[in-house]
Amino acid sequence: MTEAHHHDGEAAALKHPRGQSKAPPMLSLAHIMLTFPPSELSPFERDLVRDWLALASDVSDAYVSTRRSDDPALYRRIVVTDSPHGRPTHLFHRPGELNVWIKTTMGPPPTFEMFPTLRAALNSIRHVLVDGG
Numbered sequence: 001m002t003e004a005h006h007h008d009g010e011a012a013a014l015k016h017p018r019g020q021s022k023a024p025p026m027l028s029l030a031h032i033m034l035t036f037p038p039s040e041l042s043p044f045e046r047d048l049v050r051d052w053l054a055l056a057s058d059v060s061d062a063y064v065s066t067r068r069s070d071d072p073a074l075y076r077r078i079v080v081t082d083s084p085h086g087r088p089t090h091l092f093h094r095p096g097e098l099n100v101w102i103k104t105t106m107g108p109p110p111t112f113e114m115f116p117t118l119r120a121a122l123n124s125i126r127h128v129l130v131d132g133g
Helices: 029-035 043-055 118-123
Strands: 061-064 078-081 090-093 101-105 111-115
Touching: 043 061, 043 118, 090 118, 101 118, 111 118
Parallel strands: none
Antiparallel strands: 061 078, 078 090, 090 101, 101 111
């Protein structure tokens, strides 16, 4: 058998006949969102959020939801409020240990975008962080 199929929502592991792994298939955004919980932010990432908020002075608020008692939809996500009504307008998170950042723009309907770095994701709202670092 050349492929192992899983019906429980986990990514299928691909194997060559001799048992050698090959690259996994490209995961869909929906699969990533449902399979990989948000990762905790590193101290560098927290500093980057603070720097971005300080430079994007017209953005009302940005914080990292870290309390388990927070809304599960917000937990371990960067929550941005960029409107006068005070409700979140954008959420950011890195799913699992993947090297991708997902931005959710609150709808209706909600939209999702993927970015290679947190810097690029935050700059998609206000481009205030210079490249590098």
